[in-house]
Amino acid sequence: MHEKQALDAFGALSQETRLRIVRLLVTAGPEGMSAGAIGEAMDSASSSRMSFHLSQLEQARLVESRREGRSIIYCAALVTLSGLVEFLMRDCCQGHPEVCNPAVAALSSCCEPTKGAPHV
Amino acid sequence: MHEKQALDAFGALSQETRLRIVRLLVTAGPEGMSAGAIGEAMDSASSSRMSFHLSQLEQARLVESRREGRSIIYCAALVTLSGLVEFLMRDCCQGHPEVCNPAVAALSSCCEPTKGAPHV
DNA sequence: TCAATATTTCAAGAATAATTGAGATGACAA
């Protein structure tokens, strides 16, 4: 993860509709959701507005898309999300390992790390 | 962490100078740095510009400040950073615990979680 | 008190980003 990519990702996440889309897709899991279904889950979203925000998210690599018949299916790009966290928190414990533990605890509430997984 | 607070935080992090400041302060640790010292670490930052960005960061609760003599010392607010991660990744493993492990591994590269720490 | 240092505040202009609505594209089914 480079600075430019992180800036794009944070920029994408700083807009209400887009943040909601990402969180929706994070819970939706790897099957993802069609653009139309995402739009229905948002209040008052015209198709062009939805398309604009989805393409911003895709450019920022926070979501990925694939075509399935007439629909385009979007899903969250968890690799980018975790890269973002790592970029932001890198070197947070220079001599003070205790200070950044809350961040780890927060993520652990999601799920336990794979034993022996290579640290990114 | 509520949506509004998360939007403010992501908005604050989506600007080059501010993202650099946060990362600088994350590595600086709890002692923090004075506004002037932060400004010197940025290229071509006028004091008013620096003050504008620092106040944006403080409004987003990503940094905290205290006065020390003539200087104002800023340090990273790790509680907000970890809250942000938790907000973004909440419910990422609805039935699919394996998919979000990369995020945990990324954070673990920073430091190990405290044993028995309450999960946020 | 006066001058110097460190930082903030304010207003104006410049730069970026979001929304809207109309029209285009691509896939499928009759």
Place this chain on the structure above:
DNA sequence: TTGTCATCTCAATTATTCTTGAAATATTGA
């Protein structure tokens, strides 16, 4: 091959955010 559905693209308008420079505030030392 025509019609319909799902989604995207484009250009214009509106809204938000950033930078600049001048002036204000707070702290300290002479």
